[in-house]
Amino acid sequence: MAMISELQAPPRDRLSRARTLHWALVGLLAVCSLASLQVGATDITLTTLLGKLATGETLGRMERVVLLDIRLPRLALGALVGAALAVSGAAMQGLFRNPLADPGIVGVGAGAGLGAILAIVLGALLPAWAVGTVGNQLVPVAAFLGGWGSTILLYRVSTRGGRTSVATMLLAGIALGALAGALSGILVYIADDTQLRDLTFWGLGSLAGASWAKVLAAGPLIALSLGAALMLGRGLNGLALGEATAAHIGIDVQRMKNIAILAVAGATGAAVAVSGGIGFIGIVVPHLLRLASGPDHRALLLNSALLGASLLILADVIARVVIAPAELPIGIVTAVLGAPVFLWILLRRRGLVDT
């Protein structure tokens, strides 16, 4: 064989460029985080904060509460949810070999929505003592269980003889979504006005209820799921060549599917449970990154986590300031900003979707 060393690396190595992007995105995340800590009903600017730290002056009680008990958990939750949705989107697009797949494709969205609606409408029927104990955790818990339930159902339906068919999963997901939609419709029909309002806002998503309790409940599951998803890079690359070729180059395709589905159900399920329905992050973020630095999943997944976290934090800042002192549901912000970006991408790069 010819000398291996005589050839240089190709002029443009997109993988190393994508890995450089990691650092730029870490910077973006830092900037968005700082903005999120400063913006809100009480102004706590970084300069005042640094000034106080420099002069040794302690933070006021009010400032400490706002910063530590309100803004910091909200920031953490936003980062977790954004990363969860974006990485889940990238993983599902890789698994379904389709840039239009979104995290909800494994049935999490439909099931979680049904669970949330059930909790909102039927939760009112609970005796007073029960409401006292489960209280406002009822909706997140029901959404989470609903999401997992539907994912497990979809997985069972589309797995035969130890092989999961993603095509079957896609179709069954549509059927399940329709069914969940119909059941939700029935519940909407019997809901009263307050419940309807709750339902609508749940569907639009929000980080307003952020607390350390929610961060602690969702954080470990999201972190674990993302950790698992980030290891799928090479397998998802191979899958772009088809399942047979992926197996031929040494990928355990079924194991990869299992990990991907579990990770996405875990990350998205937890994210939806604590923040409601937040759209477009899962589709737009991986798309933008593929345009910027190519489709290699070994870099795409981590970049998606970073950009997803940054954009969701940014969207939350916008949601807090546009109609201050009131707040916009964050799902509205992500849709208003995300949908045009998405359409623009489709217009510019039709080729991406046709494949």
Add this chain to the structure above:
Amino acid sequence: MSLHATGIRVRYGHRDALRGVTLHARAGEVMAIVGPNGSGKSTLLGAITGTVPHEGRVMLNGRDVIGQKPWALAAQRAVLPQTSQLAFPFSVIEIVRMGLQSGTAGDRPGVALHALRRVGLDGYADRPFQDLSGGEAQRVMLARVLAQVWAPVAHGQPRWLLLDEPVASLDIAHQLQVMQIARDFADAGGGVIAVMHDLNLSALFADRIAVLADGQCIATGTPREVLTDAMLSRAYGCTLRVSALPTADVPFILPHAATA
């Protein structure tokens, strides 16, 4: 060392695609599998590579493939599918490198570029795969396969190229180039199994030919043994005239009539 498939049966629904096929390929040889459309050639490769559920046994270098990990198999054999597909806009070099990632002896810097040069695609590294012509795309896939098992012998064991119609959409020069790659791989100690439709190329480059018809292997042997008027009309159901190439001692097939 060899690749030995014994008693391979494949059923698709109620139809038998393969009815007990036995194939014995030796390292150091190019084996061509020929036969009419639908005779089960791709299915046989699928069974050998484990992507098509089957009955029967496949021994690779003396070990049953069942129970071996996907990455262990990937280090021993690479597979070129009859049709290739690609989701997402990967570049040519990114695709060729996918073959490398099995983390074995082939994983050395520069192998992907050498594989591209080998198939005559120098300078294509950064082109988007989707923009390539059909023949160029097929050669990129061949480069990916070559990169995966770049050294024909690794750790004292032969490696295998399993190629499903490697020259199907190539021009005549590239057909010869690709067959020469297969020949060189075998001469260096590796094993090659190639599904072929071009009988003349098979006669020129293959050490042995297996003829598949209707899910059965009806003949195996050297080109001179297998490529006879009678065998070919039996396999293909048309009349072919076999003569000998004047310059070399290999059969040469001329199409003659559409019916036997």
